[in-house]
Amino acid sequence: MAFDSTRPLGFATRAIHHGYNPADNANALTPPLHLSSTFAFPTAEEGGALFAGETEGHVYSRISNPTVALLESRIADLEGAEAGLCTGSGMGAISATMWTLLKPGDEIITDQTLYGCTFAFMRDGLSRFGITITHVDVRDPENLRGAISDKTRIVYFESPANPNMRLVDIRAVSSIAHEHDTLVVVDNTYASPMLTRPLTLGADFVLHSATKYLGGHGDLVAGAVCGRADAIHEIRMVGVKDMTGSVMAPFNAMLVMRGLKTLQLRMARHCESGMKVAEWLEAQPGVSVVHYPGLVSHPQHELAKRQMDGFGGMVAFELEGGYEAGLAMMNRLRLIRRAVSLGDAETLIQHPASMTHSTYSPDERRAHGISEGLVRLSVGLEDVTDLIEDLAGALGTNDR
């Protein structure tokens, strides 16, 4: 970049500028959209050299694309990673990473709470290929010691976890895993790199559903994985190019870059409103529990203060009337949208047991700490007074 700062640039500045100089692109303020499936070789020999890995450049957009590459370098920079790789979806990032790192006979240890499709991918996908999945409550990192073996290739978790907002001490878990030469993979979708940077705490890979906070506008499905350059190159050449084909379209890369420009602004608002909604909910009669890491009542509030630069916009809660009361409340909302996904400008509400986490059996949900009555709220960017009024109407606390 032409601008030369003597100190590291701030998060918002990097989210807007990293890796791009208008002077390289006809002075266009906005990076160009390279809608090209393939890239012409100046000579046959130069094409051969690209394939042999002797020179660097773009060959075919299932491997790399200049627009996507800019986004990859931006997300990697925000995560403090050497390299990044974007994929067609969050599940694309998760599956491409797992198929690349694992082989039959390997074992993976995951936290008990995982996003529903991640849980199903491991239970129904990876396990069919001779990989053992063990679920351990890694909220207590010491539990890992008893479970880890010389077959354990990966420790995998989300922090905060979807949907119940459990946290994992990334530094403590990484240090135990590394004593056993085990890789640590963290799904950082809920926090975004603005609130938590797992690689700086010792993790080896960080994954995202870029559909959520990174994109931020509910208009695309996308994913990303960041880590060491050699490992990311392998995931690109094996997990994405040959195994899943889960590539990000260049147009979606443009949209995610547009979203990233306001990540810091949006996240600050999500955090502010998330805290207000969580505190308000906790004070309502009929609400039995609120799961939000910013609340003093959250069992891991101290860890949240240490590990997160803000508590985010995701709030989960339960009503005294359980499942039925939760569904009835959702149906009375007028402004808050009943929809899965999260991290959008619009506030979204959903019921994990019948929606995002219906991939778990009821027994599995019970064993993994996902209660049937849990309602998950993604607090959006609207005026928080309007959100609270809508919730009050739906909870019936208006007319008390």
Ligand SMILES: *Cc1c(COP(=O)(O)O)cnc(C)c1O
């Ligand atoms: C949504 C989500 C995913 C899957 O991402 P897609 O972009 O929908 O494929 C993975 N992990 C978490 C925590 C999610 O919320």
